[in-house]
Structures are given as structure tokens and as C-alpha cells.
Amino acid sequence: MSEGDSRRKIGAQVTAKACHVVHLSECARRYGALRTTKVVVGTVVEVNNTRKAPNNRVSTFITADFDIGGGSVKRSTLNIRSVKLFKPDQSTVPSSPAAPIPAVDNADTDLAVPEQEEGEAVLQETSPDEELEFPAQPMMEIGIAAGEQVAGPTAQVATQVWGVEDASFVMAHETKWYADEQATLIDINGSVQSKQFGINTPIGDLLGPDSDIDGKYSRLQYFLLMFQPDQLSAMCQLTNVQLAQQNKHCMSTGELLRFFGILILATKFEFSSRSQLWSTTAPSKYIPAPAFGKTGMSRQRFDDLWRNIRWSNQCPERPEGMSSHTFRWQLVDDFVERYNNHRANTFKPSHLICVDESMSRWYGQGGEWINHGLPNYVAIDRKPENGCEIQNAACGCSGIMLRLKVVKGKTAAEDDGDYNEQLLHGTKILKELVLPWWWTDRIVCADSYFSSVGTAMELQRHGLRFIGVVKTATKQYQMRYLSTLELNQRGERRGLVMRDVDTNYSTLLAFVWMDRDRRYFVSSASSLDAGKPYVRYRWRQIDQSPDADPERLEIIIPQPKAAELYYSACGMIDRHNRSRQDTLMLERKLGTTNWLTRVNLSIFGMIVVDTWLAYSLCTGIGRANGREEKQKDFYTALAEELVDNQYDNVGSRRVFVEANLDNDSPALSRTTGEPRSGLYAHLTPTKKRRKNKDGSFSSNRLQGRCLVCSKKTTYVCSVCKDEETPHSREPWVCYTTKGKLCYANHMATCHGA
Template sequence: MVVGINFGDRVVGKSAKTRGKRGVVEVVVKEKRQHSYDVLWDDGQRERIAARSLALETSSNATTEVPTLPMASFSTNEAFSCDSSSEEDDKDVYFADAHGATALGSLTRRVECIGRTWEKCDDVLDEPAAAKKHETKFKWPEVLALGSKAHAKYFYLMFPMEYMVSLDTPTRTLIQHVKPTPRPVAGSSFCDGVRPMKRDFREYWNEGDAEHDDDTRSVDTPRRFGTRFGMSRRRFETLTAAFCLHDPDDTNEDPWFPVRDFICAFNKRRNDVVHAGTYLCVDESMVQWYGTEVKYHHLGLPHKTKNPRKPMSQGAEIKPIAVAESGVLVGIELVERKLRQRDKQFTHQFGEGTAITLRLTSPFYGSRRIVVGDSAFASVKTLAELERRGLYFMELVKTALSGYPKQHMVQRSATARRGDAYVMRNESPFGTMMYALRWSDRKPKCIIANRGTTAPGNDSIRTRHKIVRHGDGTSKTVRFTLQVRRPHMVEKVFAAFSAVDVHNHYRQGSLSMEKGWPTKTWWHRVFGSVFGMIITDAFMAYKHENVHTDSDSFGEFLSKLAWQQIFNEYISNRKRSRIQSDLETKYAHARENNGRAQRKCKMCGKKCAFICSTCSISEENHFFPLCSSISKRKCHAQHMVQAK
């Protein structure tokens, strides 16, 4: 395709058949990879000419007198129409009358797109509407506001602590007489995220050097779980295996009921402790899961999303909304199967993308905040419905083109310089203006917005590298910066739209809870991923409140948070009490490690390392050596029979 030829342009023929002819492009036809054009020649003839046979008329090849062009027989008004339902239509035809060329660039140029008339405007110098500016703040509970704000307090601020009560009951139903202690479990999960152990998991029960603990205070400090918490390794493994988010006997019809309460508690906690800023970002996240799904196994994941474009290509999809200024998530929603998604609020009226945006932003209705979404949510319909509910919208438009003049704006970018902007406007159903802006970058980017201006903003600065080869055969990599002009509206969109992506990079790239907590149970995986979101939110809140100080990096934050969770100052060392029951007499002859040199067993005469705690009198240095049951000998059982 010849760059720069559009409907209404004057062209000259350059093939043997058309050389010397001049005319106006009436129709642009995209039937093949190379466009063709219906041209009205100055002699009144119409022909369909291939792009390779035409060239734009310039001052060097134009005649001194431009003849008056006859009116096209099929066009009676000055507006033209464009099919904007899809970027990949098999055939897109654009009509323009003969006066279109003279009207191009003026305020009278209009585009009809699915019932909406867009007209070109030169600039947007005033904010379309006055919006209240909000500042991101965290509402600290009194119990956490006392004293200094340690790293662990940011975690307690973000974690729904009231949900821990509901976790205790179902776990007890699977394992009796054991009190779950989630903080050591959480601490070990932090450690795996910060620095996964390449040795055995039993390293968490390594006693190490007691004096070394208070000196390093890092993730490499010996954990000493057995001493600090009175918890053996096997008891810990039993707890994690029995960890349950729901009542095992519950027959709820909701396929997501094991994690539904936790998701609701997450959202409620965010509404209670986070006051969102002016800009909100709606995007998507993935919970990695390569295990089975429910259509192959009754205990499989209820719905698996498969997207090869994502770094985590398979798993449960979550739609989050974040505060752009701080990066903290203020709400999440699970993506379920198609039929369940259709039954959710707003889906029947507005479709999937708009419905998800309306549900996630519902706590902020009427606050005049600005929603910046992923292109999956960007459409004219989303903007109109958010405006109806007291919110503004700004986002890149890629595929949801109904009522949006993207084809026209992209074609006008063929001759634009990098950094140029092209703006069109349309009146919304509420009497305000919405704007379609095309910013010419390496590829043209189209934005739908009802906030912002086209006043010059800060340049987009990109770091680039190139290899410089010298005459002597050596080469050197040179680093330089590329600056691209951009309007204020574009600057605001790109400053806010990556908030969820940055959050995902921290959670999945640096923390990697999915790798630190391997499991074959899908609700453990969803819980672990949301748990990772909470940890990342704690770091984002810490970073936002310490933006003017020398704050820790994400790795340092995780290391200190893991230490504070494992060696928690709010938890005293506990010891397991003896079980009082009628069986105490029976187990009075249980073996006990003597901690000294081996002795000969009183029953079989072979060497052993255990003694009978009842028959031995340590004060008189009198011991009753006895083989243990793990030696696969019957000495212990025979001694219990004789002692009756």
C-alpha cells in the first residue's frame, strides 16, 4: 500500500495505463493485503486502480489550475461512514464525496460510527469535567497504630485477620486435639518465597546456634521451630496436610465455595483499611495451575483459563482493581465458567468487559474517580456506563470498536510524525464530551477518554541500545535515550494503566508463592496466590508511606517480614501439655532417650539407646535399658506385658 493515500486525496497515475491522469479517491477497498482505490478522474471517468499504480499529487506534479470536480453520484452529504466493528474485517469500504478533500482537517469533518457522529477538533485545552482529587491513605486500626510500623504490621493491615477464626473450625474437623498456628506456617511460606531451600524441608527445624539468631535477623537465621513453638516437624506436616478453607461435609452448590469466603473477606478488608486515590486500574491476573480441572476430576479446578500470551498460561483468572498511585489492590473477582459469568450483575445488559468493570468499581460510585483499564475493558459503552455512575474513564482501545472511529484515525496517521496527536469528539448521552485521541508512536495508539487535555505533557523517555562497530574490527554497545512528545491525556493513561501489571511482576516474578508452596489441591493454590497478593500489597503500602525515606527493596522487605513472622514478638514460646486420659498408665512404660552411651537391653541383651521412663530412677543412676519399637524388635511390647 502506498503510504498516505486516503479517501478524498488527489492522486496521479504512474502506470502505463494511467500515466498523466489526475483525480480524486472516492472509495478505499481492503479486499486483499494491498489496497485498491476507486478513483474519479478529472475527465469524469471512474476506475478501480491498484495502489502500486497511484501516487499522491504534490506541488511538483500538480497542474497550475485544478478543475472543478463533479459531485459523486452515490454521496449526497459531507459525512462519511466507517465500519468500526472489527479491525480484521475481510472488506472495509470508506466513502467520501468530492468536497471531502477540501473539508479535511476542519471542524466540519465528521465520521459516522454505529450511530455516533464524531467530529474532528483541534485541541482539548480545558478539563472536560472538574473531579475531586483523592489521596491514597491507609486507615490503621488502633491496635496496629501503636508504636513503630514494623514490616509485619503492614501485613496485618492487609490480611483479613477475622478470617483466621473461620479457618480454625474446618481444620479441627480433620485433625483433633491439635491447635492450628498459622503464623509459623505463614513464616515458612515467606521464606520459600524469598529464598526457596534447596535442601530438605526439615531445615526449618534446624536448631543452629542460638546466639546467631539475634545477630543476623535475616531469612537465613536458623528457624528452630521445635524450640520456639513446641511444634514437631511431623505435627507441622499434619497441619499443612489438614489445612482446610471450608467444612469438608459442606454440600454447597457453589463450585468455588472453598475460597469464596476468603475472597469476600479480602475485599471487605480492603474497603475497611484503604482509602483509594484518584486513579483506579482494572486489569487481569492469573493463578498458575497446571493440575486437573473439574471436567476431568470431581476435585479439580472449577474453571481453568488458558491463554498462551500470558507468562502463566494456564490457571484460574482473577480480575483485580488497584489504586494506581500506590499499587495496592482494593478488590478482586474470580472468573468462573461461562454460564455462571452470564448470571452475574450487569452481564446481560452490557456484556462481559463492561460488566466486570462496573462490578469492580461499585464501591466507588459517585466519587468522581478516574478508571484506567486494560484494553479488554475499554469501549465507548464502558465510558458511558461509568459516567452514569459518577466515574470517569481513560484507556487504550484495541478490539472493542463499536461506536469508536479507530479505522479513520489510524488511516490519518500514515503521514503523521512521531508524537503527533489527532483528536475527535462526540457528545455522550449525558451532555458531556468524550474524546477519541490517536497518538502517533511506533504504532498508532488510540485512546477513549472523558478526562485530560491535549496540552503538552512530559515526554515519553525510553532507554535504547545500539552496537557501534569501529574500523579496527571492535564494537561497542552505546546506550541512549529516545524522547517522544505526548499530550497530557496520554501521559496520564500510561502513568496509571500498568499498576496491576507491576503488582503481578512482584507477586509472580519475585515472590513466586506458586513455586514456594507446591500443592495438588486447587483451593490451596488459590489461597496461596491471594496470600501472595496480600504480601505484595503490604510491600506496596510500606513503599507508599515511606516514599521519601530510604525504604527497603522488595527482597529486603520479604526477608525481614519472614523473620518477624517466624520469631514473632507477640507469640510466647509454647510447650505441649501432657495428655490426661485413662491411657496414661499404659504409656507410663514408654521409651525415653537416655542421652548417654548405649546400654544392653534388659529383654534381649542387644545394644539400645532408650530406657523405660517408669522403671528407671535417674536420681539413683539406675536405668532400665529397652529396645524401641522402631528397631523392629518386640522388647518394648514384651516389657509392657510383663509390667501389668
């Protein structure tokens, strides 16, 4: 190397590849697809010559301050072989004024759908048969620049239809994407009205956020709201058929609920065999014995139900033409179908819907290659568990599951008859998961498994919005252009819009946003306007002195409204999965070698988690001072209420009531068998007692709020009490003392008296 090399001079300008100056991951965040080819300019601050001892060769190292963009300067020391002298080229020299665009003879150009004509600015066209070098400059520099004078009919088209700035576009599979910064700041397809979730009760109430602060509904009642009632009766009927074949006693609905309670209660203990749960001998002097016999169900009875429980109906014999896999999946199908119908009829989701997948933990035998074990075994590296995959949709605000679809494999999909539908597989699945909410203008948030431009357009045809992350399904998506844009700071974003040629309105938004890495989105809702920044707290070693303590810093990252909306909902199903697998732990504590039991228990676990979410959001438990209740404590309390349920006793006489008493006997109540105060309509004291903290009942009567004046009382209407159902509440009415007219108003309003 000659001594006159200009690169050796202090203050000289040199260039080097960005990947040699900063880490490759930082280059990927800033420069995207140009991470290995981007060249940065620096100023030499130091030159060192180093002689290596073995061969006595001299190496020259140049230290320079490189401008990596966005005002950031990085000092780096590189071998002189990785550094070149900076030479200004024509791209860095101010260009001369643009020559006028030749006029086009056809002055009657159709302005609604502008075609590419002479002089029209086309940024880039992606062709599957041709590889093009994509420029890294901003889009407006490639097309017609803002304020540039353009002559001829092309200027009229640009000005009258889209404006000068909007005439720049890029092509992706015959789809035009326009660079319009102002359009990206306006909500695509208009704003979406915010909605709160709601749960319809059998008595006509609508439960929503903080609507049950007084705790009118118990945990058991919330469970019955989440668990489909027709599933309870179907399970009793199907299980009793199995029990009758073995000469076992039939199971009632109350006993089934007690069985559910014992399943949840078993997750609170450590055991190697289920028989230990019924042991009355303590395993340690510091650990009490489980003694599950106190639940009212013996170990033998529990084992009988465990072996014979049925969740869905299966044909006695496989029909001709049905595959073995489809026939075996019938043991799950009815449960899933009833679950979906129940949620569609009784639950109203918020304006956001999250779509993702869950895993039912299974490490036994299975697969399409053998008619034994799980019919379709799924193992995905990025998933913490292997087993049965269940695709699902959930409310984006509450996290409550809305709809399930079991992944049955290719064989079962072909039996369904829609395997070869001309849609992307993710789009087809997504349409099925959000089917009950078509034409409701809700926003669906999904990950890259479902996301594509085709998905967003297909949901638009069915009255739904969409926001999703794009990774591999890039058909009609301008990934090539967005991946070459240079972003310098976290929170920066750039976008393109797709326009409707008839209405000239923006219908889709494609944008890239820089966080820890670059993330690409397609959206038919919201905009790139500044949203609420999100905050991260991270430990950083600010003081580099020895033994210095790290500091906890607050990192604030700007994000667009579209990204804010997406990330507020996209993690709901993952949170639901963690609650089911790591907090409830049904799948870990209750081992089984029967795939049917495992899959159905996983769906049952989803219902239990939904019960917790509904109860905590409606009652405010966990947010109100003095009323905190952890998720694990809720499961324990729910198990207690399930075990102690009076489902079989509600609406029937007590055991000690004589059989020959008439239903209208003035001596006893027709529902509880307790003494009553008279015949026909009258006020009677409630037969319920207050419950002590230890679970016992006191001698004081229970109080409730009057249906008319909402004041406390211990009296109920006898007519309403005689007509009560398992889901009814106590018909509280004030007594006639002190001139109160609550009873008279109640009789006139409710009973026409």
C-alpha cells in the first residue's frame, strides 16, 4: 500500500459496508433487505499500523466515525482492505431540472382508471419472471416529486384524480400500491366503533365489564353460563349408556358437576397415583391428607366415571365411505359444535377478535399412519407442547374463547369436501373461525399463519376488517419495496395504500414498522397516525466502571394506531393458553393414556379459564381494593362450589317431605320442603341462611336487594319462588311495614294483580 493513499489521511472521507460497522441485526432493522449491501460514509480519525510477530507482516487499521443514518454516528475500527475512498457519484450531485414530459395526443384519457402512459411515474414493478434491483431511496424521490412541474395530459391525470404526490405507485402481482403519506394518516375504510363484550344470561340480563360488582352471580353460575347446558344433558345421557352396559349406577347432572369439581380440585395436590387423593393418611406431618372422600364421591365411583365419561356421540359402526380418522374424530366433534353454537348465541364479543391456535398436550402414540392414539399428531418447534392443535378465535378485549376448530389432518379435510377450495389455507380457516360475526364491522387480528392481502380482501367482502403480520404470504403485497426502505429509529414507519378505482378511496394499508426488528403489516382498518407509545423497562449497564450496578431504564417506543390496535388483541389466546397450561394445569396433573380424554379435558380447561375471565372482568375481582382474588384461588373456590352444588335438589322436594303432600300444600314449600306461611301469593321469609367464613351456615337469614326499591330485605315473593328454575335468583321484596308498597307494585307489575 503506497504512502500516498488518501485513506490514511486524518479527516478523509471513506466508505464501508454497514454490516462491517454495526452488528448484522442492527443492519437488518435499519436497512432491511439491504443489510449486507448498504454502504455508509465515515470520516477517518485515526490510522494504526500493526506488525504481526509470526510473519512480520504489517496490517493497517483505520478508525472512522461512520454516519449510519438518523443522526447516529458509530466509531469503528476496520482493516484498510474493508475501507474504500469516498468518491461522489452522479447520484449525490444535484440534478438538473427535469425535462418536460412529451405531450400525449389522446386528451380524452379516462381519469377513473389511469393506465401507464408516456411520462407517467412508475416506481417499480415486481415480475415473477424478472429480477430487478430495487432502489433504496424514498418513494417520492423515485416517482414524480411533490411540487415538480409536469406537462401534458399526464399532469392532468395526476392532479385531478390523485394529486401530484399520489401518481407514484409500485406494482405487486398486477396490484397497484400508492405512496400517499396523507392517506396513510387517515383511518382506512373509516373508523370502527368501540364495543364492549357481553354475556347473555337465561333470565335476560346482559353481563359486561364491572356489571356485577355486587357479586349477584356465584362462581358456579358463571361456570354454567360458560358451559353449554345441552352439553351437560348430552354427557349424562351418553355416559349413562356406558355405565348401564357395566351395571353401574346412572349419573345425574349434579354428580357430573361434582366430577368436574374434583377434576379441578385434583390440580391442587401433588400425587403419583389418583388413588392417593382419597387417602386419609397424611404423607407428612406438615401436609394434610387429601381425603377426597369428603367430596361425597368415592374413589371407585370417580374411576367409573373417568373410564366411561363421554363428551360426544359416535356412530355404533363406521359408515361406508367414511375414513377411520373422521370416524374417530366423532368422539370430539359434538362437544366442539355445541361449544361454538353456545358462544355464538350467548356471547357478544368486543370490536376486536383475535385468531390463533392452541395445543392440547399429548406425548402418546398417534398420527395418520396408524389407527391408534391421537388421529392427527402435531409437533411444532416454536410451540412449547406437542399434541392436538386447536385453531381458535377469542374476544380481543376479554380474552374469552369464541370458536374452536380442531386440526384433523389432510384426510379429514378431504372428507369435509372443501379441501381444494380456491383460497389460501389460512384464509379458509379464518373465514370459518369468524363466521358468526360476518357483517358486524369488527376487526380481526391474526398472525402470519392467516395473514395475506387475499385474507384482508376476502374479509372485506364479508363485512369485517383485518390487521395482520405478513411474513411469507406476500402475493399482491409489496414486500420487496418496503423491505428496502431505510428506517433509522425505533417507532418509524412507512406505508402504501391500495385504492378502489371506482370510489378513489383507500381500501388497504401495507406498512413497515421498526421495533426490535422490522415488522410488516397489512390492514383494512386504522391508520399510521401516532398511537399511544408503549413502554418497556430494561436493565442497562450505564456505568462501565468495575462493580457498578446496572440501572433500570424506561424505554418509550412510538407506534402507529394500527400497530397499537393489533398488539392490544393479538396476545389474548397466548395468555389464555398460559392460564390453562401453567396455572390450571389439568393436562399436567391428570395423566391419561386415552387421547379422547386428553383432548376433551383440554377443551374443558378452556371453559374453566373462560369462567375465570368472565368472573374477574364482570365482578372487578383483582382490581378493586380489598376484593383481590388470584386466579389459582378462584379455581379452588370454583371447585368447592362445583362439589357442593345443589343442582339435583333445586326445584324438587327435600328427601324428608312425604310423598302424599299436595304441591299447593300450605304447610310446605313445593321447592324446598321448608314450612311456608300460606297458600297463593304472599310474602314469605327466605329459607336461605348466611354463610360463615369457614363454610358453615349461621342462624341468621340471608338478605337481598328488593326487586322494586333495591333496599335490603329477608322476604321473597311466594309465587316467584314456586316458579323458580335452577338459574333463578331469589325474588326479594320488602315487607309491608312502614307503609311500603313494594309488594303491591311487584304483584301489579309481575303477576297482573
